[in-house]
Amino acid sequence: MCITGMSEQWVAARIKQKGDNKCIPWKNLRDLILAHPDIKKRVDIFALSIYGLVIFPKALGHVDEAVTDLFDRLDKGVTPVPAILAETFRSLNVCRRASEGRFIGCAQLLLVWFHSHFWKVEKVSYRVFSESYSPLKELAATPIRDDITEENWMVILQSLQEDDVEWKAPWMVPDEILYRCGDFDWVTLLGIWGAVGYTHLLVLRQYRSKQFIPATHGLAQ
Template identity: 80%
Template sequence: MSEQWVAARIKQKGDSKCIPWKNLRDLILAHPDTKKKVDVFTLSVYGLVVFPKALGHVDEAVTDLFDRLDKRVTLVPTILTETFRSLNECQRTGEGRFIGCAQLLLAWFHSHFWEVDKVSYRAFSENYSPLKEIVAIPRRDDISKEKWMAILQNLQEEDIEWRAHWILPDEILYRCGNFDWVPLLRIWEVVGYAPLLVLKQYRSRQFIPTTQG
């Protein structure tokens, strides 16, 4: 995509500048270069699924992040940070819509709410991935939104394991410089996360640490 192509199609959606998915889809279908098709499709997945901001649009900031993938920059901290930010916002206001990768949040549910269905678990290794496991589970289309709401609203403390059993950390990054917290880079801002607060609560009731950003 050239700068001219982007400038001609970019739109303002709220506080963000975005490219409509329909324009990216047309580019995928019409572009003669197969590699370029795959690149634009991958960008669309990142913008629509992993880092959603406006329905049916890819945020301009996602394109900048996507360009850094060639430098082997991992997106894991950014995904986690966006998830923390959105969940904290919903908790703080008591309402709102989760803006993040719902599929990865579902994988987190599966890792931490295992006691609800009494399913077994395995330690993470090179030959085992929780994400691959959850993808292999047959999808249940017979569970309505109301049923999911009832399940989540009636969860008890003993139903939740706050530290996923497959995590066997050798080293834990808990501070940055002179600060006893770790800055997590979002696409748009920075969020401070305090791992030590979580570690101290592995055997007690969990709460979301105070963040700044």
């Protein structure tokens, strides 16, 4: 109601149950974007649609209720970055643990990670080594390839070797690296549909720093 400016009756009539989640169909939001009398509301609804369909996809063609809760808090200074990170890790962990299922997260951001950290066949880095470099801007300027099929992607990913992945992000030059949170070597990242454990020491690998075996003491608690 706050985001769309519509009545409680209008919203209640369009909320659908998709599995365990309550959602609103994209087609209803699209109609508002095209016809809403308030220009600012049009922009807000359009932005909400991007969050629900691209950044936090859950049910095809629908925006999840949990996404609207997060989006409603953005103007209060809440950052969505930890939730994006948590949901990405959580979904990848589920896929790996179950050895099946689909990745539920921002596929475009995952593709940016691929382009930023995978090497080309001729061992030429995808990126420019510069503090001002932006992998998002580079990918946006790169022509989209439609000649790589799903089967080809599977072959590429399954045949990757350790040397094919560049873990360091050289455009990030941190003065300090956080590898502990108080007395804890690991923290829980909270997403909008769940949580996942995260070990700070693993971050050091991305800066080619000294390698540590992640601490597991007290992990069960």
